[in-house]
Structures are given as C-alpha cells and as structure tokens.
Amino acid sequence: MFRYRFLRSAAIALGLYGLLGLFIAAAMLVVGISTFGQVTRLQRTLESERVALVGSIRTVSGTLRDTAGATSDFQKSIDNARGAADQASRLANDSAGTFRQMGASVAVISILGFQPLAGIAPQFTSSADQLQQMAITLGTTRDALAQNRADVARVATDLSDLQVQLDAVAASLSQPGVLGLEPQGLLPFQVAFYGMCLLVILQSAFAIVAGVVLYQLQRALGAEPLFPHVRRATTIDADERGRVRAS
Numbered sequence: 001m002f003r004y005r006f007l008r009s010a011a012i013a014l015g016l017y018g019l020l021g022l023f024i025a026a027a028m029l030v031v032g033i034s035t036f037g038q039v040t041r042l043q044r045t046l047e048s049e050r051v052a053l054v055g056s057i058r059t060v061s062g063t064l065r066d067t068a069g070a071t072s073d074f075q076k077s078i079d080n081a082r083g084a085a086d087q088a089s090r091l092a093n094d095s096a097g098t099f100r101q102m103g104a105s106v107a108v109i110s111i112l113g114f115q116p117l118a119g120i121a122p123q124f125t126s127s128a129d130q131l132q133q134m135a136i137t138l139g140t141t142r143d144a145l146a147q148n149r150a151d152v153a154r155v156a157t158d159l160s161d162l163q164v165q166l167d168a169v170a171a172s173l174s175q176p177g178v179l180g181l182e183p184q185g186l187l188p189f190q191v192a193f194y195g196m197c198l199l200v201i202l203q204s205a206f207a208i209v210a211g212v213v214l215y216q217l218q219r220a221l222g223a224e225p226l227f228p229h230v231r232r233a234t235t236i237d238a239d240e241r242g243r244v245r246a247s
Contacts, residue, residue, distance in 0.1 A: 014211030021204025
C-alpha cells in the first residue's frame with residue numbers, strides 16, 4: 001500500500017536531486033566558462049606572439065640579406081686590394097732586380113783606371129734588398145687577402161643559406177592557427193559542453209517539477225491510499241478468506 005509517506009519521500013528526493021543537479025550544472029558552467037575564456041585568451045596571446053615572431057624573423061632575414069650583399073661588396077674590395085698588393089709585389093720585385101743590375105753596372109764603370117761610382121754600388125744593393133723584402137711582404141699580404149676572401153665567401157654563403165631557412169620558417173608561421181587551435185576549432189567542444197550542461201539543467205528542473213507535483217498530490221490525498229482500488233480489492237480478498245475459514 002502506497003500512502004502519503006511514500007509520496008512525500010519521493011517528492012523530497014526528487015527536489016533534492018533537482019537542486020543537486022542545478023548546483024552541479026552551475027559549477028560546470030562556471031568552470032567551463034572560465035576554462036574556455038582562458039583558452040580563448042591563450043589563443044589570442046599565441047596569435048599575437050606568432051605575428052610578432054614572424055615580423056622578427058622577417059626583420060632578421062632582411063638583415064642577413066643586407067649583410068650577405070655587403071659581404072659580396074667586401075669581396076670585391078678584397079679582390080681589388082689583392083690585385084693591388086699583387087701588382088705592387090711584382091713592381092717591387094722588378095725594381096729590386098733593376099737596382100741590383102744598376103749596382104753591378106756602376107761598380108764596373110772605369111774612367112782612366114778609376115771607378116768613381118763604385119762607392120754608390122752598395123746603396124743600390126741595399127735598396128734592392130729592401131725592395132725584395134717589400135715584395136715578399138706584399139706577396140704575403142696578397143695571399144692573406146686571398147684567404148680572407150675565401151673566408152668571406154664562405155660566410156656570405158652561410159648567411160644566404162640561413163636567410164633562406166628563416167624565410168621558410170616565416171612562411172610556415174604566417175598561417176593563422178599554426179601555434180594552436182583555430183577559433184572555430186573550439187566551437188564543437190563548446191557546443192558539446194554547453195549541451196551537456198543544458199541537459200543536466202533540464203533533468204534537474206524536471207525532477208524539481210515532479211517533486212512539487214508529488215508533494216501537491218500528497219497534500220491533496222492526505223491519508224488516502226494512492227491506489228484505493230488495490231486496497232479495496234485486498235480488503236475484499238481478506239474478508240472472503242476469513243469467511244471461508246469461519247465456515
């Protein structure tokens with residue numbers, strides 16, 4: 001027999017279930033809104049950082065391009081200096097040979113048995129030695145400039161390769177959303193989450209309404225049984241069994 005106590009207990013249970021569901025749904029909404037807000041702010045931060053990073057990479061790439069161009073100009077300057085050093089070395093070497101020949105020539109000049117220019121022959125020889133040393137020094141400078149040109153050329157090649165790599169990185173980072181989810185990529189998760197929250201709210205509201213209805217029904221019935229026909233049938237069966245026993 002279902003009496004008012006059962007209806008009252010069921011009404012209270014449904015009401016508590018509904019209130020608990022609303023509390024859980026509210027907590028889920030608070031946490032979800034906060035989480036989605038943080039994710040959105042993170043996306044915006046990543047997007048701004050991506051734009052700034054692409055700008056910085058392109059700036060560095062331009063600097064490397066200019067440096068590589070300046071290196072090419074520096075190579076031309078080195079080539080000019082190397083050519084000048086080589087020409088000066090040859091000139092000094094040729095002049096040293098000329099001075100040696102002149103020293104040898106003036107040393108053998110004889111006038112009436114005298115050699116009036118023999119005293120300046122050592123000066124020609126000394127000048128020839130100095131010019132020879134200068135030619136050697138200029139040759140060393142020429143070789144050093146050649147080595148420097150090779151080093152500068154290698155640096156220019158490395159800078160050009162690095163500039164190409166930076167351009168490739170900048171091109172790959174230029175696509176929006178490459179550092180995180182795109183704004184529309186978060187939409188399915190939001191729809192699913194808020195749909196689940198709505199379902200919990202509807203279930204909780206239905207439980208509260210059902211609890212109120214049962215409580216009102218309990219007050220309307222009072223002490224009457226919920227299923228009077230069942231009670232009446234049970235009473236009749238009991239009376240009949242009692243009569244059979246009495247007979």
